[in-house]
Amino acid sequence: MRSFEYVRPSSVSEAIAAAAEPGSVYLAAGTNLLDLMKGGVIRPDRLVDITRLPGLDRIEPLPDGGLRIGALVRNADLAHDPNFFRAYPAIAEALLAGASAQLRNAATVSGNLLQRTRCGYFYDTASACNKRQRGAGCDARQGENRSHAVLGWSDACIATHPSDFCVPLVALDAVVEIEGRSGRREIPIEALHRLPGETPDVESALEPGDLIVAVRLPADAAGFAAHERYLKLRDRTSYAFAVVSAVAALDMDGGKIRRARIALGGVAAKPWRAHAAEQVLAGSDADAAAFRHAAELALADARPSGENGFKIELARRIVARSLALAAAGTPERLPALPASPFSSAPGACHAA
Amino acid sequence: MNFPISLIINGERRDLELTDPRVTLLDLLRERLNLTGTKKGCDRGQCGACTVLVDGRRINSCLALAVSHDGADILTIEGVSQGAELHPVQAAFIAHDGFQCGFCTPGQIMSAIGLIQEGQAGDDPERVREGMSGNLCRCGAYVGITDAVLEAQQHLKAANRRNAA
Numbered sequence: 001m002r003s004f005e006y007v008r009p010s011s012v013s014e015a016i017a018a019a020a021e022p023g024s025v026y027l028a029a030g031t032n033l034l035d036l037m038k039g040g041v042i043r044p045d046r047l048v049d050i051t052r053l054p055g056l057d058r059i060e061p062l063p064d065g066g067l068r069i070g071a072l073v074r075n076a077d078l079a080h081d082p083n084f085f086r087a088y089p090a091i092a093e094a095l096l097a098g099a100s101a102q103l104r105n106a107a108t109v110s111g112n113l114l115q116r117t118r119c120g121y122f123y124d125t126a127s128a129c130n131k132r133q134r135g136a137g138c139d140a141r142q143g144e145n146r147s148h149a150v151l152g153w154s155d156a157c158i159a160t161h162p163s164d165f166c167v168p169l170v171a172l173d174a175v176v177e178i179e180g181r182s183g184r185r186e187i188p189i190e191a192l193h194r195l196p197g198e199t200p201d202v203e204s205a206l207e208p209g210d211l212i213v214a215v216r217l218p219a220d221a222a223g224f225a226a227h228e229r230y231l232k233l234r235d236r237t238s239y240a241f242a243v244v245s246a247v248a249a250l251d252m253d254g255g256k257i258r259r260a261r262i263a264l265g266g267v268a269a270k271p272w273r274a275h276a277a278e279q280v281l282a283g284s285d286a287d288a289a290a291f292r293h294a295a296e297l298a299l300a301d302a303r304p305s306g307e308n309g310f311k312i313e314l315a316r317r318i319v320a321r322s323l324a325l326a327a328a329g330t331p332e333r334l335p336a337l338p339a340s341p342f343s344s345a346p347g348a349c350h351a352a
Numbered sequence: 353m354n355f356p357i358s359l360i361i362n363g364e365r366r367d368l369e370l371t372d373p374r375v376t377l378l379d380l381l382r383e384r385l386n387l388t389g390t391k392k393g394c395d396r397g398q399c400g401a402c403t404v405l406v407d408g409r410r411i412n413s414c415l416a417l418a419v420s421h422d423g424a425d426i427l428t429i430e431g432v433s434q435g436a437e438l439h440p441v442q443a444a445f446i447a448h449d450g451f452q453c454g455f456c457t458p459g460q461i462m463s464a465i466g467l468i469q470e471g472q473a474g475d476d477p478e479r480v481r482e483g484m485s486g487n488l489c490r491c492g493a494y495v496g497i498t499d500a501v502l503e504a505q506q507h508l509k510a511a512n513r514r515n516a517a
Contacts, residue, residue: 001374003374004373005373006355006373006419008420027417027420029415030417030420031397031412034415034416034417035397038395038396047417049420051420076409080470080472099486100400100485100486100487101410101470101484101485102400102403102410102411102412102466102486103397103412103415103486105410105411106409106412238482238485239486336476336478336482337478337482
């Protein structure tokens with residue numbers, strides 16, 4: 001690992017000033033950052049340690065019925081908060097479907113949002129990668145790309161965003177609170193991550209020095225709690241990134257759907273909201289035909305970026321099945337294998 | 353530039369001067385403090401061999417910068433037994449053959465202690481397996497490990513009841 005300067009600011013404004021200098025990166029838990037630095041994938045000059053900044057580790061209910069989650073809240077603490085699970089069960093399920101217990105104990109909310117792709121060519125410094133080095137080319141295009149993007153990709157980059165947590169956050173219209181050199185602003189989380197286009201090295205809407213201080217859930221995000229599920233297909237049932245994942249959140253009126261929220265993970269460089277699929281479900285019956293139709297719409301623009309055409313039909317099935325699971329109702333307690341399409345119950349049907 | 357840090361390691365306060373900010377908690381334990389029970393497997397957060405408890409929570413010490421953990425209370429495998437008396441999780445690993453080569457075992461045991469303290473798995477073997485998925489065992493002793501965790505948990509529960517009575 002290349003050496004770096006270590007600074008530990010005591011206030012948000014000090015942190016922003018230090019991080020705005022070229023070559024600086026923020027350090028929270030470091031679970032992704034250190035891995036990248038050990039591999040020489042990123043080589044920062046300065047680490048700005050934000051773990052001691054005051055006031056960023058709280059989960060605060062807001063007067064309007066929303067919830068504010070501090071940037072330094074640990075993934076495990078959020079997922080296991082009983083009030084949080086009752087109001088946003090699919091977010092808790094997504095968190096517990098990600099990484100391992102050790103990593104969830106360390107990893108933070110903002111770190112999860114800003115984690116980098118797990119594309120093997122981004123990690124392998126001997127390979128060409130436009131994300132690592134603008135204009136270098138993309139070895140993933142002709143390489144091992146079965147897990148790569150099927151939506152929103154470009155010739156320059158076919159990497160996916162690896163987060164589970166971000167998928168239900170996008171579906172539920174979460175807002176990201178940012179402190180920067182010109183003060184505080186907020187953006188919808190759907191606008192945080194960028195599609196690659198010609199500049200896959202530009203991954204987010206953040207400017208130099210920008211610090212995510214909180215993620216906020218609007219009041220109506222808790223209105224789906226009775227009918228929401230996250231479903232994640234992986235190459236192994238635990239401790240693996242998604243091949244394809246989806247969240248479905250329904251606001252039900254008997255057997256009819258009032259409102260639907262749908263987003264997918266593992267399919268694009270950002271968590272992928274399926275607005276058209278949501279709209280077609282509003283006012284519709286909650287049945288298999290409606291779910292399949294919604295799934296078709298969600299993947300309408302999908303195309304393979306390599307040997308990954310199977311992900312398109314897989315994603316349709318995961319969307320349809322997450323809708324069916326959501327319609328059946330949120331379980332009182334998460335299953336033993338959170339978000340898994342496979343059940344440990346003997347005799348359970350595994351067919352999508 | 354030097355970085356003075358202070359840690360509680362296995363109950364003992366250690367005041368240390370770091371000459372390099374790159375030192376991970378894992379390398380500090382192994383190379384500087386000679387606590388080599390904590391193992392370096394992948395060094396990238398994928399295998400769990402380096403698991404320790406920091407302020408009571410299990411984490412991968414290979415992905416933790418020592419300088420960022422100034423003030424932390426750290427428990428390693430060297431600190432879990434009471435003199436010659438093994439920790440109930442250690443005893444259960446022996447009773448259930450929860451290892452073969454032993455390289456992953458310190459990490460497995462620290463992770464199991466963390467899992468039991470978290471209290472999320474109950475007595476469901478599937479939840480124990482899921483909660484232990486951050487610890488790989490290339491000898492494949494998973495069946496024994498799961499049995500050991502379940503038994504140790506029962507043992508600790510019974511001991512807590514006795515202490516409360």
